[in-house]
Amino acid sequence: MARLFQLLLTAGILVVFATAVPKTCSKRCYPGNDCFPSLTEIAMFQQLIDGYVVLPSNNTYKDVTYMHNKLFTRFPAIVVMVLSTDDIKQSMLFARKYNLHVVVKSSGHDYIGRSSWSGSIQINLGYMRKMKVMLSSSRSVDGELTVESGANWQEIYQEVDKYNRVVVGGSSQTVSPSGYTLGGGHSILSRMLGLAVDQVLEMTVITVNGSIIKCTNHTSYINNPDGSFSVTSDTSLFWALRGGGGGTFGIVASFTFKLHKVKRQYVKVTMTYPLSINGNSSVGQEVMQFYSNFVKGMPNEWGGYSFLSNAQHVTKTNDSVIGTLGFLYCHYGGWNDSSRKYMDLWNDFHPEWRLEYSVRNISTFWEGFGSVMTDSPWSRVYVTGSFIQEAGLDTSLKDFIVETMTRPINDTNPMYACVGTHLGGRVTDFSDTPVHPGFRHARLCLGCVVAIPDITREDFYIQKGKELSQRLISYGNGTYVNEAAEYMSNWQQNYWGPHYSRLLSIKREVDPDNILTCHHCVGSEL
Ligand SMILES: Cc1cc2nc3c(=O)[nH]c(=O)nc-3n(C[C@H](O)[C@H](O)[C@H](O)COP(=O)(O)OP(=O)(O)OC[C@H]3O[C@@H](n4cnc5c(N)ncnc54)[C@H](O)[C@@H]3O)c2cc1C
Numbered sequence: 001m002a003r004l005f006q007l008l009l010t011a012g013i014l015v016v017f018a019t020a021v022p023k024t025c026s027k028r029c030y031p032g033n034d035c036f037p038s039l040t041e042i043a044m045f046q047q048l049i050d051g052y053v054v055l056p057s058n059n060t061y062k063d064v065t066y067m068h069n070k071l072f073t074r075f076p077a078i079v080v081m082v083l084s085t086d087d088i089k090q091s092m093l094f095a096r097k098y099n100l101h102v103v104v105k106s107s108g109h110d111y112i113g114r115s116s117w118s119g120s121i122q123i124n125l126g127y128m129r130k131m132k133v134m135l136s137s138s139r140s141v142d143g144e145l146t147v148e149s150g151a152n153w154q155e156i157y158q159e160v161d162k163y164n165r166v167v168v169g170g171s172s173q174t175v176s177p178s179g180y181t182l183g184g185g186h187s188i189l190s191r192m193l194g195l196a197v198d199q200v201l202e203m204t205v206i207t208v209n210g211s212i213i214k215c216t217n218h219t220s221y222i223n224n225p226d227g228s229f230s231v232t233s234d235t236s237l238f239w240a241l242r243g244g245g246g247g248t249f250g251i252v253a254s255f256t257f258k259l260h261k262v263k264r265q266y267v268k269v270t271m272t273y274p275l276s277i278n279g280n281s282s283v284g285q286e287v288m289q290f291y292s293n294f295v296k297g298m299p300n301e302w303g304g305y306s307f308l309s310n311a312q313h314v315t316k317t318n319d320s321v322i323g324t325l326g327f328l329y330c331h332y333g334g335w336n337d338s339s340r341k342y343m344d345l346w347n348d349f350h351p352e353w354r355l356e357y358s359v360r361n362i363s364t365f366w367e368g369f370g371s372v373m374t375d376s377p378w379s380r381v382y383v384t385g386s387f388i389q390e391a392g393l394d395t396s397l398k399d400f401i402v403e404t405m406t407r408p409i410n411d412t413n414p415m416y417a418c419v420g421t422h423l424g425g426r427v428t429d430f431s432d433t434p435v436h437p438g439f440r441h442a443r444l445c446l447g448c449v450v451a452i453p454d455i456t457r458e459d460f461y462i463q464k465g466k467e468l469s470q471r472l473i474s475y476g477n478g479t480y481v482n483e484a485a486e487y488m489s490n491w492q493q494n495y496w497g498p499h500y501s502r503l504l505s506i507k508r509e510v511d512p513d514n515i516l517t518c519h520h521c522v523g524s525e526l
Contacts, residue, residue, distance in 0.1 A: 030119035072113025076122035106176035114518035157370030179246035183482035191425030197242035202256035243435035275323030284402035300425035301333035323405035382465025386476030387442035418448035434499035438478030447483035
C-alpha cells in the first residue's frame, strides 16, 4: 500500500516529465500519449511483482538510471527493478499490454547508451546478482558457474576464486556479464580460453511474449506464457544471443559459464614506453614497430592489454614526453623458458626509454587481477574502435597512432586514449557464433575514446571522435558492437558481417513487433 501511495504521489511529476520526452518512435506509446498507463495502472502492476517500480520522482531514480558514459544520459519513464524471472515476465507482459518501448539494463556500461531510452520502460536487472558454482558438471570438466545478469565481474571473480577457478570475463569491476557476453566478451584470458561467448553453456531468457526459455546448444526448454511446457531442438536463439548483441532478442535472466582451473603460477607484467621524447617522435616509430612484431609473435599463454594516450609527462630526468604506450600482460599457463624469453624481448628493448617496468609472480588470478582491477570513473566520452588484423599491423596504422598520440592536448586537439585487447590464440579456435569474423581473427581489439571535458564544446569533440572512428575502421575488419561509435554507417556489416541476415531473421521470429529495441541493435532499422 505504501508503494501504491508513493506511486500516486508522483502523478504531477510524470505529467510534467511527459512533455519533455521525445516521441522518437511513433509505433510505441510514450508518456503524454493517451495509451500510456495511468499511475493507478502502474500501481496495479507493482502489486504483481516482487521487485520495485521506480518513477522519476523517486529518490532512487537517479541511482538506478545512471549510465557510465554521461554522453548518453537518458530518462526512462518507468524503471522496473526486477528480482526474478517471473518479475521479468510480468514486466514484459505489462509493456506489451500498453505497447511501451522496452529497454534492458544490467549495469549501464554500454558506451552508446543502449540500455536506456527516454520515455521507455526500463527492465533493470541490477538487483539480480545471485550466483552458484557447481564443480561437478557433465558439460565442463572444471565445473560451471550460473550467475544472474545483474552481478558484476568483480563479484564473480571473487566467488569463483574460492573454488580455485577462473572464468572468462571483463576488465572492469562493475561491468555485468550480460551486455558484455551478448556482444562477444573479450578478456585478458581470451588468448588461452576464447571469448566469453565460447564459455556459455546455458542461458535463461524471457522473450517478448512472456515465455521463459532455458537455451542450450542442443535444446530449448520453454515455459509458455499459458503455463504449458514445450521442448525444441531449435537452437537459433542460443546462437543469436552469443554475439548478436544485448537488448534485442530477449532478456537474459542468467548465464551458465564454463569454469577453468587456476593454473599454478601467473606472471603479471606492466610497462610503459614514451612515443615522443622532447619532440622526437622517431622514438614512437621504433616503439610501435617493435610492438607490432611482438604482438604478431605472442604465444597463446600470454594475454593482456596495451594502452595508448596522448597525455603529457615530465620524466625524472626532466625530459618532456607526449604520448605513451603501456602494457598489462598476464601469463596464464605452465611457466617455462620460452614464456620468459618472450617477455625478455621487452626487457632488452631500450630500457633507457622505459618509464615504468614491473614483472611479478602472483599466485591466483584474483590476487593479480580480480581484486586490483580499477574501474574507470563515470565519464563523458566519444567511443570508437576496430578489429585490427595481423595485416593491419603492417600498414600506416602505426604512423597514424604515433601522429595522433604525440599531439599535445589543447583547445584544438582533444585527449585521446585507447585500449588494445590482445586477441588471437584460442579465440580463433571456436566458431558457430555470430560474432564478426574479424573478431575471431583479430590480433587486437582496439577501442579508443575522445574525452569530452567541456560540454559547451561537445560538437567539436564528437567531430574529432567521428574522424578518429573513420580512420580506425579503415585499418581494421569489423567493429566490436560493445565498443563502437554512435555514428556509424553500415553498422550491421561492421558489427556482424555475413551473420547479419540470419540474426535479423531470428529477431523477426522472436520479436516480430520489435518491442525490444536499442540503438544499432539487430532489427533497430525496421
Ligand atoms: C569500464 C569498461 C570496461 C570494459 N571492459 C570490457 C572488457 O574487458 N571486455 C569487453 O568485451 N567489453 C568491455 N567493455 C564493454 C562492455 O562489454 C559493454 O559496455 C557492455 O555493453 C556492458 O554490458 P552491461 O550489461 O554491463 O551494460 P548495460 O549498459 O546494462 O547493457 C549493455 C547492452 O546489453 C543489453 N542488456 C543488458 N542486460 C541484458 C540482459 N540481461 N538481457 C538482454 N540484454 C541485456 C542492454 O540493453 C544494452 O543493449 C567495457 C566497458 C566499460 C565501460
